[in-house]
Amino acid sequence: MPRTFGxxxxxxxxxxxxxxxxxxxxxxxxxxxxxNDGCAVARTSEAKVVVKMGDPxxxxxxxxxxxxAQVVWLSxxxxxxxxxxxxxxxxxxxxxxxxxxxxxxxxxxDMDTPKDAADLARExxxxxxxxxxxxxCVGIGPTKTIAFYGVALSTLSDExxxxxxxxxxTLGLDQTNWDGAAxxxxxxxxxxxxxxxxxxxxxxxxxxxxxxxTRPASRP
Numbered sequence: 001m002p003r004t005f006g007x008x009x010x011x012x013x014x015x016x017x018x019x020x021x022x023x024x025x026x027x028x029x030x031x032x033x034x035x036n037d038g039c040a041v042a043r044t045s046e047a048k049v050v051v052k053m054g055d056p057x058x059x060x061x062x063x064x065x066x067x068x069a070q071v072v073w074l075s076x077x078x079x080x081x082x083x084x085x086x087x088x089x090x091x092x093x094x095x096x097x098x099x100x101x102x103x104x105x106x107x108x109x110d111m112d113t114p115k116d117a118a119d120l121a122r123e124x125x126x127x128x129x130x131x132x133x134x135x136x137c138v139g140i141g142p143t144k145t146i147a148f149y150g151v152a153l154s155t156l157s158d159e160x161x162x163x164x165x166x167x168x169x170t171l172g173l174d175q176t177n178w179d180g181a182a183x184x185x186x187x188x189x190x191x192x193x194x195x196x197x198x199x200x201x202x203x204x205x206x207x208x209x210x211x212x213x214t215r216p217a218s219r220p
Contacts, residue, residue, distance in 0.1 A: 018080075040057060
């Protein structure tokens with residue numbers, strides 16, 4: 001079993017897949033809709049300001065703020081997204097010993113290599129962006145859960161395009177208390193069995209989470 005886990009996550013994955021083949025969408029507010037164009041299932045950072053996940057599109061499109069943002073809406077293309085996911089996997093499998101798909105846009109990584117884990121994370125992000133055309137975030141930690149937390153931190157701000165987690169008795173995010181940087185609600189939304197108390201216990205029992213700014217990331 002790896003001693004260091006990574007989790008790579010495609011940013012606004014469905015939208016990023018569409019942007020890979022439509023340069024005109026770059027910098028635009030883009031929403032991908034569910035089957036039968038029912039509701040929003042993926043949004044770029046520009047669209048997240050005015051459209052919530054799951055918003056019924058027939059209602060959302062009428063709101064003044066959505067019209068003002070000139071949101072581009074697209075029907076979902078799952079064949080495309082599956083193909084782009086395979087491309088991500090192939091890029092990663094050529095560079096780390098083990099890749100474990102977690103969802104269509106998330107994959108756990110075996111980060112036990114002679115390279116520094118942070119440097120490897122940067123290399124993987126750059127390779128996926130260059131070859132598969134998908135922007136990503138990477139979390140690193142001694143467990144899959146902590147690696148997931150790293151990804152959640154890295155998606156909070158363009159200032160933290162990747163995040164890492166490691167063992168320590170000191171809490172911090174760039175010398176700032178982790179409570180001020182990310183809410184455990186982020187995790188309850190995805191892994192509902194965990195409560196705020198259990199997350200606090202997990203962190204304080206030896207897992208420090210930190211985010212390190214790098215050059216500005218190209219966000220979807």
